[in-house]
Amino acid sequence: MKTDKSINFFLMFIAILMMLTTAYYVNRIALRNNVSLKVDEALSLTGARLTDKVYATVEKTKSNKVGKNEREEFEFNIINIGDNALNNWNVYLTIPKGAKIESSWNVEYSYYNDERDMVVLTPDYYYLSINPMEYVDFGVFMSTPVQYFPTEIRFVGYQLLGTYYTQINRTLGIIYLFWLIAFIGFLVTKFNLRSYREKQKNDVKLILQSMNTFISFIDAKDPYTRGHSKRVAMYAAEIAKRMQLSEDEIQNIYYAGLLHDAGKISVPDAVLNKPGKLSDEERALIQNHTVAGGKMLKQMSSIRGIRETALYHHERYDGNGYPEGLKGESIPLYARIVGVADSYDAMSSNRVYRRHLNKDDIIEEIQKGSGTQFDPDIVKYMVDMINDGYVNVVKMETADNDEHSSDFHITESDVPGVYMGY
Ligand SMILES: [Fe+2]
Numbered sequence: 378m379k380t381d382k383s384i385n386f387f388l389m390f391i392a393i394l395m396m397l398t399t400a401y402y403v404n405r406i407a408l409r410n411n412v413s414l415k416v417d418e419a420l421s422l423t424g425a426r427l428t429d430k431v432y433a434t435v436e437k438t439k440s441n442k443v444g445k446n447e448r449e450e451f452e453f454n455i456i457n458i459g460d461n462a463l464n465n466w467n468v469y470l471t472i473p474k475g476a477k478i479e480s481s482w483n484v485e486y487s488y489y490n491d492e493r494d495m496v497v498l499t500p501d502y503y504y505l506s507i508n509p510m511e512y513v514d515f516g517v518f519m520s521t522p523v524q525y526f527p528t529e530i531r532f533v534g535y536q537l538l539g540t541y542y543t544q545i546n547r548t549l550g551i552i553y554l555f556w557l558i559a560f561i562g563f564l565v566t567k568f569n570l571r572s573y574r575e576k577q578k579n580d581v582k583l584i585l586q587s588m589n590t591f592i593s594f595i596d597a598k599d600p601y602t603r604g605h606s607k608r609v610a611m612y613a614a615e616i617a618k619r620m621q622l623s624e625d626e627i628q629n630i631y632y633a634g635l636l637h638d639a640g641k642i643s644v645p646d647a648v649l650n651k652p653g654k655l656s657d658e659e660r661a662l663i664q665n666h667t668v669a670g671g672k673m674l675k676q677m678s679s680i681r682g683i684r685e686t687a688l689y690h691h692e693r694y695d696g697n698g699y700p701e702g703l704k705g706e707s708i709p710l711y712a713r714i715v716g717v718a719d720s721y722d723a724m725s726s727n728r729v730y731r732r733h734l735n736k737d738d739i740i741e742e743i744q745k746g747s748g749t750q751f752d753p754d755i756v757k758y759m760v761d762m763i764n765d766g767y768v769n770v771v772k773m774e775t776a777d778n779d780e781h782s783s784d785f786h787i788t789e790s791d792v793p794g795v796y797m798g799y
Contacts, residue, residue: 384563384566384567384570388559388563391559395552395555395556398552399548399549399552402548402552413464413535413536413537414535414536415533415534415535415536416430416431416463416466416532416533416534416535416536417531417532417533418430418431418531418532419529419530419531419532420432420433420529420530420531420532421433421528421529422434422435422453422527422528422529422530423528426458429458429459430457430458430459430463430536431455431456431457431458431459431463431507431532431534432455432456432458433453433454433455433456433530433532434453434454434456435451435452435453435454435526435527435530436451436452437449437450437451437526438450438451438452438516439518443520445522446520446521446522447520447521447522447523447524447525448479448518448519448520449518449519449520449521449525450516450517450518450519451516451517451519451527452514452515452516453468453498453514453515453516453517453530454512454513454514455468455507455512455513455514455532456511456512457507457508457509457510457511457512458509458510459509459536460509461509461536461537462506462507462508462509462536462537463506463507463534463535463536464505464506464534464535464536464537465505465506465534465535466500466505466507466532466533466534466535467497467498467499467500467532467533467534468484468497468498468530468531468532468533469489469495469496469497469498469530469531469533470495470496470498470517470527470530471494471495471527471529472494472495472496472519472521472525472527473494473521473522473523473525474492474494475521475522475523476494476519476520476521476522476523476525477493477519477520477521478496478517478518478519479518479519479520480517480518481498481515481516481517481518482515482516483500483501483504483513483514483515483516484498484499484500484501484504484515484517485498485499485500485501486498486499486517487499496517498515498517500513500515507534578789581789581792582789584632584680585787585788585789585792587677588632588635588636588787589787591635591636591639591642592606592607592635592636592787594639594642595638595639595641595642598641598642598644598646598649599641599649599650604775605638605722605726606634606635606636606637606638607635607775607787607791608718608722608726608771608772608775609634609635609637609715609718609719609722610630610631610632610633610634610635611631611634611771611774611775612634612717612718612721612722612759612762612768612771613630613631613633613634613711613714613715613718614627614628614630614631614634614793615758615762615767615771616630616714616717616718616755616758616759616762617630617631617714618793619758619761619762620714620754620755620758624793627793628792628793629680629681629682629683629711630682630686630711630714630715631792631793632680632683632792633680633682633683633685633686633687633711633715634686634715634718635787636670636674636677636683636686636687637670637686637687637690637715637719638666638670638687638719639669639670639673639674639687640665640666640667640668640669640670640671640672640673640687641666641670642669642673643665643666643669643673644662644663644665644666644669645662648662648663649663664691664699664700665700667687667688667689667690667691667699667700668688668700670687670688671684671685671687671688673687674687682709682710682711682712685709685711685712686709686711686712686715688700688712689701689703689708689709689712689716690712690715690716690719691716692704692708692712692713692716693749693750693751694708694713694748694749694750694751694752694753695748695749695750697749698750705752708752713751713752713755714755716750716751716752717743717751717752717755717756717759718759720743720746720750720751721739721743721759721763721768724738724739724742724743725739725768725772736763739763740760740763740764743756743759743760743763744756744760
């Protein structure tokens with residue numbers, strides 16, 4: 378969703394940039410070139426081509442007497458023989474003294490001077506432009522006291538320069554091509570992103586299905602620790618978040634927390650739930666859940682750190698833990714984080730052999746273990762979470778699941794990190 382928004386924003390930004398670029402270039406090219414040239418020609422109406430741009434013809438199409446005057450219709454043709462369109466043109470026509478224009482077609486008329494012996498003919502909007510090798514025709518009805526036939530008109534118009542068109546078209550072509558490529562790129566990215574997200578969703582589903590299978594096995598083994606896996610996962614993810622690890626790492630740590638005790642499946646029930654003191658052999662069996670977990674989760678190599686966490690979450694910072702006696706930073710980070718979260722949850726929940734400790738005792742215990750059992754950096758975050766009440770939020774959120782323990786399972790909304798909100 379977030380990605381969608383930024384892509385749309387980016388696209389809008391590109392669109393505005395494109396428009397500004399287009400406007401800038403059009404403006405620059407227009408300024409650098411004489412975009413139009415005034416054409417002001419006296420044209421013979423006898424059909425003689427006096428210029429290489431435009432010529433004109435005239436025809437008397439009607440003539441009859443109305444009272445003392447002649448009533449005549451003249452039809453004019455203006456032909457563009459140049460290479461460029463003629464725009465915004467007017468025609469100046471001299472008429473006899475006392476003559477009067479009565480009506481016209483395709484053009485409007487107005488008198489040019491006080492003597493009223495010159496008319497200006499202005500084209501209707503549709504005929505404003507004459508393209509190369511095209512013509513326009515128009516006509517006037519005139520009543521005149523004397524015999525009259527026009528021999529010349531003055532044509533004034535504006536010729537757009539070809540270079541202007543070529544350059545504008547070329548620039549626009551490049552810009553539109555760029556636009557098209559950007560748009561296709563956008564569609565492809567969007568499509569890929571959608572399939573990638575689908576795949577991610579499926580991956581999460583698949584991971585959660587296997588996680589839930591594991592968790593139901595672990596919880597079935599040890600009802601007293603029901604909900605333990607989920608709480609440890611949440612504490613561990615929160616520590617990771619406060620350590621400002623990346624979203625991917627937070628998510629991996631969450632998964633690693635969920636399955637850290639997977640190896641307990643291999644410990645006999647009688648040993649696991651024994652209330653009394655354990656023999657050395659029994660203790661060894663319980664401690665072996667780390668190695669057993671590591672072996673089980675070897676196959677889950679796609680989630681980074683999950684195997685190491687199961688294997689090393691009982692290592693101690695001072696090197697006195699099991700199974701390998703790793704020390705300090707040589708214990709993988711996820712295992713150090715889950716180790717602290719695991720111990721906190723053990724102290725704060727009831728177990729078969731004792732009731733949970735109170736808050737102050739837990740803080741004291743954890744701080745006592747700082748630098749010996751636990752990584753001192755991680756202890757800081759855990760103590761903060763106890764003091765600011767985050768741990769209670771976790772307990773409340775997991776409490777409901779404990780009551781309905783038979784259908785206790787992790788859903789997509791439980792998993793922190795990048796998949797949220799998709
Ligand atoms: Fe454990």
